[in-house]
Amino acid sequence: MPVHRSGTARKRRLTAAGVLLAAFSFFLATPSSADTDAGADAGAAAPPARGSAYMGIGVAAHDGRSGTPTSADVTQTEGVDVSGYQGNVAWSTLWNSGVRWAYTKATEGTYYTNPSFTQQYNGSYNVGMIRGSYHFATPDTTSGAAQANYFVDHGGGWSKDGKTLPGSLDIEWNPYGAACYGKSASAMVSWIADFLNTYKARTGRDAVIYTATSWWTQCTGNYGGFAANNPLWIARYASTVGTLPAGWGFYTMWQYTSSGPTVGDHDKFNGALDRVKALANG
The missing domain is CATH 1.20.5 (Single alpha-helices involved in coiled-coils or other helix-helix interfaces)
Incomplete structure (x- = not known):
């Protein structure tokens, strides 16, 4: 037992x-x-493939979601911006809807050119739009000067034909890594200045700066030194543009939505069509 x-x-x-x-x-x-x-x-958070970035890739997550612009005191002219993501664009449809100007992504870093650039850049021009091209900046890969030269050599040039806008520097959230590309505010300002100075030396025009206020504040320390020469293209998906980056008292263009008709990103030019032509003519 x-x-x-x-x-x-x-x-x-x-x-x-x-x-x-x-x-x-x-x-x-x-x-x-x-x-x-x-x-x-x-x-x-897995990053997208290199080269796939486009204007406003980080805007919805950081600086606005959606909204219809409120009426402005001045006439505004509808525009659109496109990248390789859109492929062949129905330009006649956009023209008939009232779009009168367009920007096409030409390049990114020093490693990517838009395979749909010719159809998009020439197609907008052929239906009567005033058009330009933009460069998606990657300050962590090569210098500002190198990227400005690459941009000019691959579709970012300018000619005084009355229908070509100056090139635009798309400087915003890094879709491939750290938001500010691993740079301090002073280093970022230096990189941007390097790009802008090189672009002007190559083309004779001051480039348009596309950015969002929250990114600009975070990554440049809200630097105001470019406002005197470089037109501002502000990105904010809301009913108003909100606070602008330091130095700029007004915006020239406003990307107000990524869900517009026909093509996703729609924009307002802060003025009538004659002002769009004036910017094209320099």
Whole structure:
């Protein structure tokens, strides 16, 4: 009888130890909620393919979601901006809807040219629009001067034909990594100045700066030194443009939505069509 009790107790102890061991092993093998959330965030934050960036790629997440612009005191002229993402664009449809100016992505960094550039750049021109091209900046890959030269050499030039707008520098959130491309505010300002100075030396025109106030404040320290020469193209998906970056008392263009008709990104030029032509003519 004592032997029987001893065997039973031993089995109970072994069984209890087994249960505890299994529970401990399950705990080690099962990720915590924090681990799961981190994995989900990592998956969601996976960067897109190089070259696939476009104007406003980070705007919806950081600086506005949607909204219809309120009526302005001056006439505003509808525009559109496109990239390789849109492929062949129905320019006649856009023209018939009232769009009168357009910008096409030409380049990114010193490694990408838009495969749809010719159809988009020439197509907008052929239906009567005043058009220009833009460069998506990647300040962490090459210098501002190198990217300005690459831009000019691959569609970013300018000619005084009355229908070609000066090139635009798209400087905004980094879709491939850290928002400010790993640069301090002063280093970012220097990079932008390098691009702008080189572009003007090559073309004789001051480039348009496309940006969002929140990014500009974070990544340049809200630098105001470019406002005297470089027209501002502000990005904000809301009913108003809100606060502008330092130095600019007004915007020249406003990208107000990424969900417009026919093509996603629609814009307002802060003036009538004759002012769009004036910017084209320099």
